[in-house]
Amino acid sequence: MTPGKNSTGAAGSxxxxxxxxxxKAKNGSATSLSRFYGTPLPGVDPEELxxxxxxxxxxxxxxxxxxxxxxxxxxxxxxFAVQTMGLRRSFLVGEDIDALLAENAVTRMTLALMYSTxxxxxxxxxxxxALRSGLIVLAxxxxxxxxxxxxxxxxxxxxxxxxxxxALRPDLTFWLDxxxxxxFDREFKKSQTISxxxxxxxxxxxxxxxQSFIRYQSMIKREFEYLSKRHAFLEIDGEASVSKVNRQLxxxxxxxxxxxxxxxRPSHALAHLWR
Amino acid sequence: MKIxxxxxxxxxxxxxxxxxxxxxxxxxxxxxxxxxxxxxVVEGIDGSGKSTQLYLLKRWLEIGGYRIxxxxxxxxxxxxxxxxxxxxxxxLTPTTFSLLHAADFADRCERQILPLLHGGYLVLAxxxxxxxxxxxxxxxxxxxxxxxxxxxxxxxxxxxxxxxxxxVAVNRITAGRPKLKYYEAGMDVGLSLDRAxxxxxxxxxxxxxxxxxxxxxxxxxxxxxxRVNRLQKVxxxxxxxxxxxxxxxxxxxx
Numbered sequence: 001m002t003p004g005k006n007s008t009g010a011a012g013s014x015x016x017x018x019x020x021x022x023x024k025a026k027n028g029s030a031t032s033l034s035r036f037y038g039t040p041l042p043g044v045d046p047e048e049l050x051x052x053x054x055x056x057x058x059x060x061x062x063x064x065x066x067x068x069x070x071x072x073x074x075x076x077x078x079x080f081a082v083q084t085m086g087l088r089r090s091f092l093v094g095e096d097i098d099a100l101l102a103e104n105a106v107t108r109m110t111l112a113l114m115y116s117t118x119x120x121x122x123x124x125x126x127x128x129x130a131l132r133s134g135l136i137v138l139a140x141x142x143x144x145x146x147x148x149x150x151x152x153x154x155x156x157x158x159x160x161x162x163x164x165x166x167a168l169r170p171d172l173t174f175w176l177d178x179x180x181x182x183x184f185d186r187e188f189k190k191s192q193t194i195s196x197x198x199x200x201x202x203x204x205x206x207x208x209x210x211q212s213f214i215r216y217q218s219m220i221k222r223e224f225e226y227l228s229k230r231h232a233f234l235e236i237d238g239e240a241s242v243s244k245v246n247r248q249l250x251x252x253x254x255x256x257x258x259x260x261x262x263x264x265r266p267s268h269a270l271a272h273l274w275r
Numbered sequence: 276m277k278i279x280x281x282x283x284x285x286x287x288x289x290x291x292x293x294x295x296x297x298x299x300x301x302x303x304x305x306x307x308x309x310x311x312x313x314x315x316v317v318e319g320i321d322g323s324g325k326s327t328q329l330y331l332l333k334r335w336l337e338i339g340g341y342r343i344x345x346x347x348x349x350x351x352x353x354x355x356x357x358x359x360x361x362x363x364x365x366x367l368t369p370t371t372f373s374l375l376h377a378a379d380f381a382d383r384c385e386r387q388i389l390p391l392l393h394g395g396y397l398v399l400a401x402x403x404x405x406x407x408x409x410x411x412x413x414x415x416x417x418x419x420x421x422x423x424x425x426x427x428x429x430x431x432x433x434x435x436x437x438x439x440x441x442x443v444a445v446n447r448i449t450a451g452r453p454k455l456k457y458y459e460a461g462m463d464v465g466l467s468l469d470r471a472x473x474x475x476x477x478x479x480x481x482x483x484x485x486x487x488x489x490x491x492x493x494x495x496x497x498x499x500x501x502r503v504n505r506l507q508k509v510x511x512x513x514x515x516x517x518x519x520x521x522x523x524x525x526x527x528x529x
Contacts, residue, residue, distance in 0.1 A: 039420060041368075041370055042416065092357060092360065092361050092367075092375075093354075093375070096354065106353065107382065107386060108385075109381035109382075110385065113374055114354065114378045117371050117375050121368075124368045125366065159423060159426060159427070163423065166417075
């Protein structure tokens with residue numbers, strides 16, 4: 001398999017398909033996991049999804065978004081067309097969730113279901129078409145964050161897995177693991193404050209923002225440890241340097257896509273992220 | 276089944292003989308929980324007469340001074356803008372249609388129905404989770420998935436199922452309405468290009484799905500073709516038989 005030398009947009013999906021076929025051969029002998037957890041979404045033929053879904057999970061401050069930006073540039077320079085997804089990015093309800101969060105008046109089940117609407121809207125109307133065209137989809141968080149957040153608020157794990165059984169199973173799921181204290185430092189440095197929801201303020205854990213954040217993130221982390229076993233996450237030390245984390249991600253993704261070239265230096269535009 | 280003290284069974288799904296519907300997961304929800312309140316539900320296809328009958332029941336209880344609250348399907352302001360946008364632009368799939376309605380229902384459930392049941396109210400619901408089971412399954416959602424989705428909802432003390440023949444119900448709707456809406460007519464399912472025809476087929480599917488639940492979900496069958504006042508009398512008698520109404524009656528002054 002020769003690595004894609006052509007980096008024009010048109011060649012992107014072409015390479016994506018070739019890379020994928022190499023994967024299929026590799027996966028055929030090992031495991032033949034279905035592309036969906038349970039019943040597929042109505043009207044979807046898993047066979048026609050030739051692209052790859054790559055998920056990066058991790059709390060705020062784990063370096064997730066930075067890594068997604070770098071990976072996008074790397075993949076595009078390798079000639080792969082990339083589509084991204086994330087939380088609250090659906091056209092259907094993305095803004096409505098923003099409004100609900102701002103009001104703080106929403107109850108846990110409603111919020112959980114609005115998030116699942118948001119996710120499935122993106123999946124059905126944007127991500128599945130992209131995967132049919134052989135694109136690489138980079139997900140900046142996925143169902144796992146949604147399951148963890150709802151689970152720590154007392155919604156049953158099996159209930160949540162039941163809702164998301166129609167979701168697409170990622171080809172790779174990375175978990176950028178950082179200690180809550182480190183996440184706190186990074187987030188505070190970035191925005192000079194800590195978000196209401198990221199510190200679980202709706203859960204009355206502590207009146208002290210720091211304590212609340214640490215307790216909440218520790219609960220989330222425990223859920224992720226459970227999810228990591230259940231869904232075979234690729235755990236990466238998110239406290240390592242950006243370049244080191246990025247190299248680990250590239251190695252895994254390159255092997256998944258069947259490309260040899262993992263060399264990458266960020267362009268001028270992204271150089272500031274490389275520390 | 277006589278209900279003494281407003282026993283609400285949380286999310287216990289009666290096993291379905293048709294196999295498609297399986298018991299939902301019971302991890303956090305307790306199998307049984309007692310509320311001082313009671314939940315009365317009407318279900319049935321459009322034009323079956325259920326809303327008229329529930330309205331009359333509500334008036335009867337209101338006039339009598341009972342502690343009641345009326346709630347209807349799809350009425351939460353919280354997700355209204357999303358639902359409207361989705362419907363106007365026809366961007367809802369069976370899955371997102373179902374999830375959005377579930378979010379709406381969850382909001383009503385957590386902020387109205389459950390607190391009112393805890394507070395000792397007689398809650399009257401025009402349509403409930405069975406509407407989603409019947410309608411969303413007619414759109415192609417998995418019945419098993421739907422059962423799980425709504426497993427957080429308290430089970431009603433009594434569910435009146437208003438049943439009218441398809442022709443009667445459909446005629447009642449189409450006669451009074453100049454144009455059926457896109458999703459209302461089930462146009463998204465692709466049953467027919469003709470809106471009236473699509474509505475008919477869609478309602479027929481929903482009716483079948485309702486009929487499947489009569490046994491499994493203990494529906495009280497109501498003949499939607501009976502005269503309105505006679506049917507109302509039956510409804511009041513059945514309600515008083517099933518639910519101890521004295522608990523919601525106005526307190527006598529000393």
